[in-house]
Amino acid sequence: MSLIPKSHPRAKSLLIREKLVEGFDNGLVAKEGLLAQGRGEAFDYLLGEKTGKAAKQAIKAAAAQLLVAKLPVISVNGNIAALCPKQIVKLSKQIKAKLEVNLFYTNEKRKLSIIKTLKKNGASEILGSKTTSSKKLPGIDSARRIVDKNGIFVADVVVVPLEDGDRTMALRKAGKIVITFDLNPLSRTSQTADITIVDNVTRAIDLLIIELKKLSKKNQKSLQKIVDNFDNKKNLRENVIQIKNNLDRRAKIA
Template identity: 55%
Template sequence: HGRGEAFDYLIGERTIEPALEATRAAAAALLLAKRPVISVNGNTAALAGEYVVKLAEAVNAKIEVNLFYRTRGREEAIASLLRSLGAKEVLGVGERASATIPELMSERRRVDPEGILTADVVLVPLEDGDRTEALRRMGKTVIAIDLNPLSRTARSASITIVDNVTRAMPNLLEQVASMKEKDRGFLEELLRRYRNESVLKSVLSYIAKRLMEIDEVELGKP
């Protein structure tokens, strides 16, 4: 969390253009998906639960609880919060998480057979690198929200939105709403042209430029 806050400061605590480009691609991927799933941990539920529920409704996605430290109490608490915000169904709670992601050792390997296991597109805000890589190996399109453009999650996801989850989720919902009427060809072309590596490089260039500017301002002070 501390590292994320540091990176948020480096991008000026706002949504920068490369993040918007990734958000547009993410919206297209979710709208084209046959079985989209939003993976939710405690932080995501607390920081952006309302938008998780709204986005799931907008793209007809399932919501699945997935935790690194799994206890029935924590799962139920998150599911209960999401339901209080309007979620009709929350997967991945208790016995429902009966399937496993191959090659993962942590509790995050446990997934719902009706959710992440069979999803074609998975949105993973605030995710760890191991699971992002494992989901990619399973052939899934993985959309990550991660403030650190150098993290394994950011580098291994199909689409990485380098932004604070509290800005990224409302932005994603907005992009979905504006693209909902676009035809399939438009969305497919947008995705075809998207290059995650180049977006991450743009983020790093932005940070480097901003650091130089901050440095000049600070050094110029009497």
Template identity: 90%
Template sequence: MPLIPKSHPRVKSLLIREKLVNGFDKGLVAKEGLLAQGRGEAFDYLLGEKTNKSASHAIKAAAAQLLVAEMPVISVNGNIAALCPKQIVKLSNQIKANLEVNLFYTNEKRKQAIVKILKKNGANKILGTKSTSSKKLPGIDSARRIVDKDGIFVADVVVVPLEDGDRTMALRKAGKTVITIDLNPLSRTSQTANITIVDNVTRAIDLLINESKKLSKKNQKSLLKIINEFDNKKNLRENVIQIKNNLTRRAKIA
């Protein structure tokens, strides 16, 4: 990894890029994943590259939803494995959720590379790796229709960070409660999910871990109140307004 000065004004963003490039070199990330990161980074720029109040509210609702879930599953793709494997394993342990590898541009070599990095960071049980456990999710034609019969197929709540819109829609139609992390509040994924955390995944996962730990002391009634009071449409509107306000401020400075 090239030396990036800590004094650089966008050092965090550059480090994220390097993690993805390193992930690509190790066989974790598809070429298309690099392009997806660039699109997300553009929205992070517009959002001010920080976690806003709307994202914090969504994180709280997501934590509550995961704590009341009977069978939560976290879907892991190459970008997640490259960016935050340690945190995603920690989150799965915190909320007692299974990890399931699920890829759009799938191949066995890349899948095993992701499994290896997750195990290196403490994961014990990883689903989505055995063809004998495969089930097809209705309403989707890509490779992501293949899910684990003991994981996403039977899950009540699915966390899908950096997700495709068509699979989010298929998961909703299958009766799943979907939590996503997506920097684009206008994407199909954001618009379709039950709870959308509009934030950079590298910030959001840590905050979700902390919030889950904090809310784990709450009773079921309190957690359900948090979930019922959350309005994802309002959440998305607030993020669009945030982008508009940031652009307006920039326009005045220019």
């Protein structure tokens, strides 16, 4: 990984790029994943490259939802494995959620590389590689329709960081509660998920882990109230307003 000076004004963003390039070189990230990062980075600019109030509200709702879940599963793709494998494993242990590798641009070699990375960072059981456990998720034609019968197929809550809209819609139709991280509040994923955290996953996942620790002391009734009081559509609108306000401020100083 190349040396990025801490004094660089965009050091964090450049470090994310480097992690993804390294992930690509190590067989974790697809070429298309690099392109997706560029799109997300553009929205991060618009959001001010910080976790806003609306994102924090969504993180709290996500934490409460995960704590009341009976069978939570965290779906992992190449970008997530490259960017925050330690945090994903920590999150899975914190809420006793299964990890499942699920890829749009799939191949067995890349799956094995992701599994190896997750195990290197402390994961034990990782689903998604055994054909004997495969099931097809109805309503989707991509490779992501293949899920594990002991994981996403039976989960009540699915965390889908850096998701594609088709599978989010299919998961919702299958009766799953979907929590996603998406920097674009206008995407199909954001609009379709139950809880959308409009934030950079490298920032938000640490905040989610902290929030889970805080809320773990609350009873199930209090947690469910937090979930019930969360309105994803309203939250997305607040994120769009945040982008508008940032652009208005920029326009005044340009």
